Amino acid sequence: MVVVGFLPSCLTIPRQIHCRKTRNYYISDRYLVPKRYSKRPIKGCIQRRQIVLPSSGDHGETSEGLRVFVLSDLHTDYSENMSWVKCLSTKRYKKDVLLVAGDVAETYNNFILTMSLLKDRFKHVFYVPGNHDLWCRWEGENCLDSLEKLNKLLDECRRLGVETGPMTVDGLGIIPLFSWYHESFDKEKDITGIRVLSLEMACKDFHACKWPVELSSKDLSLAVYFDAMNEKNQDKIEEIQRICSQIITFSHFLPRQELCPEKRMLFYPNLHKIIGSDSLEVRIRSIHGTDGSPSACHVFGHTHFCWDTVLQVSQLPVRKERSDEATYYACRYIQAPLAYPRERKRRMNGGEDWLPFCIYSSSEGGFTPRLSPCYWSDYYSINTREPENIELAPWVARFYTKQ
Numbered sequence: 001m002v003v004v005g006f007l008p009s010c011l012t013i014p015r016q017i018h019c020r021k022t023r024n025y026y027i028s029d030r031y032l033v034p035k036r037y038s039k040r041p042i043k044g045c046i047q048r049r050q051i052v053l054p055s056s057g058d059h060g061e062t063s064e065g066l067r068v069f070v071l072s073d074l075h076t077d078y079s080e081n082m083s084w085v086k087c088l089s090t091k092r093y094k095k096d097v098l099l100v101a102g103d104v105a106e107t108y109n110n111f112i113l114t115m116s117l118l119k120d121r122f123k124h125v126f127y128v129p130g131n132h133d134l135w136c137r138w139e140g141e142n143c144l145d146s147l148e149k150l151n152k153l154l155d156e157c158r159r160l161g162v163e164t165g166p167m168t169v170d171g172l173g174i175i176p177l178f179s180w181y182h183e184s185f186d187k188e189k190d191i192t193g194i195r196v197l198s199l200e201m202a203c204k205d206f207h208a209c210k211w212p213v214e215l216s217s218k219d220l221s222l223a224v225y226f227d228a229m230n231e232k233n234q235d236k237i238e239e240i241q242r243i244c245s246q247i248i249t250f251s252h253f254l255p256r257q258e259l260c261p262e263k264r265m266l267f268y269p270n271l272h273k274i275i276g277s278d279s280l281e282v283r284i285r286s287i288h289g290t291d292g293s294p295s296a297c298h299v300f301g302h303t304h305f306c307w308d309t310v311l312q313v314s315q316l317p318v319r320k321e322r323s324d325e326a327t328y329y330a331c332r333y334i335q336a337p338l339a340y341p342r343e344r345k346r347r348m349n350g351g352e353d354w355l356p357f358c359i360y361s362s363s364e365g366g367f368t369p370r371l372s373p374c375y376w377s378d379y380y381s382i383n384t385r386e387p388e389n390i391e392l393a394p395w396v397a398r399f400y401t402k403q
Contacts, residue, residue, distance in 0.1 A: 051306065051350035051371055065363030066170040068248065069093065069122070069356035072101035072301025073337040075132065076114045080341040084352060085117050097169055098122040098356060099176075101301035101335075102130025102252025106208075107138050108149070112156055119160050126163045128176045129153060130252035130301060135208035145210040166236040172360065173244035175237055177251040177283055178230055182223040185276040188257060188387035191269040194400045203274050217274070227279040237287060246366060247287060248359070250299035255281035258311060258385060259333055260303055261376050265393045275302055288331055296331035297359065297367060304343060306350040307335040308370045309377040332367065334359055350374065 076082040098118060104127070105111040111133060119125050133153060134146040143149040157164050166175040183199070200206045205217065215221045230237075240247060254260060254276035263269040288296035300307075310330045336357040339349040350371070358368055372378075392400065 051354040051373060065361060066097070066172060067093075067095070067358055067362075068097040068099065068169075068172065068174070068360035069358050070099045070101065070250070070299045070334060070336045071338060071356040072252070072299075072335060073103040073130070073304055073339050074100070074105070074114060075103060075338065075340060076105045076110050077107060078341055081338060082110065082114065084338065085114055088117070088121050088356075090121055093122045096122050097124040097126070097174070099174070099248070099250050099299055100125060100127045101250050101299050102128050103132040103301060104130070106132050106135045108142065108152065111153060112160075115157065115160055115162055119162055124163060124167075124169055125161075126167070126174055126176050126250070127157055128164070128178060128250060128252050131180075131205050131209065135204070136210045137208045145212065147212065147215075166233050166240055168240055168244060170362065171244060171246075172362075173240035173247035175233075175240060175247060175249045175287060177249055177280060178226045179251045179253045179255075179277045179280040179283075180222040180226040181217060181253050181274050181276055182220050182278070183218055183273040184220065185223075185254075185257065185278055186270075186272040188263060188272060189390055191263050191390050191392070194269075194392070196268070196270055199270060199274060202268060202270070205274070223277045223279055227277065227283060230283060241287065246295040246297075246360075248297045248299065249284055249287055251280055252301045253277055253280060254300055254302060255284050255298065256311065256333070257387075258380075259300065259307060259309075259335075261305070261379075262385060262387055262389070264390055264396065267396060267399055271303075284331070293331075295366070297334065298331055299334050299336070299359070301335055301337055303335070304337045304339040304349055305335060305376050306337065306371060306374050307333065307377045308374045309333055309381065332370075334371075336371075 074081055074085065076085055098121075100115075100118065104114050115125065115127065129150055134149055136143050136146055136149060139149060143152065154164055163174075164176055166173070168174070199218075209217075211222065215225055257272060257276060260272060260275055263272060284298055288298075310332045312330045334357070336355060337349045338344070338352065338355055343349050344352045350373075354371070357371065360367055
């Protein structure tokens with residue numbers, strides 16, 4: 001099975017470096033692909049199907065038990081996305097929980113409006129910031145830098161009643177985790193033999209975010225800063241660990257490199273350097289256990305790929321007491337992005353009818369069944385990941401050959 005790979009929301013391809021061939025290319029604020037591929041699937045690749053939800057009470061009308069829905073990458077600066085939020089039922093989710101895994105809106109006003117709409121529809125709304133939320137391009141003098149904007153967003157969440165810290169809801173532990181990416185997160189072999197844009201040229205964060213001089217995405221400083229924000233919640237986290245048998249953690253960025261397609265599958269192979277945090281994975285393991293647990297679940301966003309998979313947490317089996325049989329514990333990882341309007345039309349994120357996605361329903365016995373079809377995680381459920389293989393996927397090779 002072959003699947004098309006695209007770039008995440010923080011990327012752009014500058015027009016000027018492709019000026020000779022722009023008439024042959026489709027250009028957006030996110031990626032550049034040959035025009036002949038822009039309106040139809042690339043030859044040799046599958047057409048992406050709409051995600052189909054199970055016909056159960058999990059996604060239907062109001063339920064008597066606790067339900068937890070997840071959503072990321074709302075990007076409501078797009079009018080179509082804001083309209084989608086406004087069209088969410090004002091009755092269906094009144095008793096439910098929503099986890100928002102970052103990238104709500106670039107502008108402060110759209111962020112406030114979006115979170116207000118969500119809080120009107122859900123009983124509990126939890127939030128962690130994404131990179132787009134901290135862009136300062138249109139804020140003028142309202143925010144001196146991205147840290148000041150972050151504090152303003154968190155203050156606004158408190159005013160609206162949106163939770164940004166750990167909390168127990170009807171016996172279920174919910175833990176938001178602050179994070180930021182760092183380049184050394186990428187441990188896999190780089191693609192060679194092609195011209196790849198630098199991170200500064202490809203990623204808008206380096207220009208739209210403003211940081212104090214001591215903080216940078218190029219080293220560990222930003223990742224360490226954001227991870228340290230979780231320390232103030234350590235007492236609450238430990239209490240949740242003591243009293244809750246089921247815990248959901250969530251972040252915007254990725255905790256593991258396996259949650260992104262291999263570099264050879266991507267039009268921008270350096271994507272892995274701007275998506276995740278090692279300290280985030282350490283934090284998750286400290287919560288769910290070094291060896292994971294049957295009820296461990298982590299939600300993330302950022303890359304706009306719908307994803308639902310169970311990965312082994314420990315490299316070594318955990319042996320049952322008084323038994324030679326090995327037991328492998330694991331963690332379920334989920335991404336449910338609204339993404340950009342163009343991506344939804346092509347169902348790059350699985351469409352929009354399945355969102356927000358219900359991951360937990362107490363009346364159904366706990367965590368809900370996995371998403372289907374879920375393209376990249378489906379692919380890696382039957383195909384071994386080969387990070388040492390740097391031979392470009394056919395559609396990527398054609399892309400670079402045509403440049």
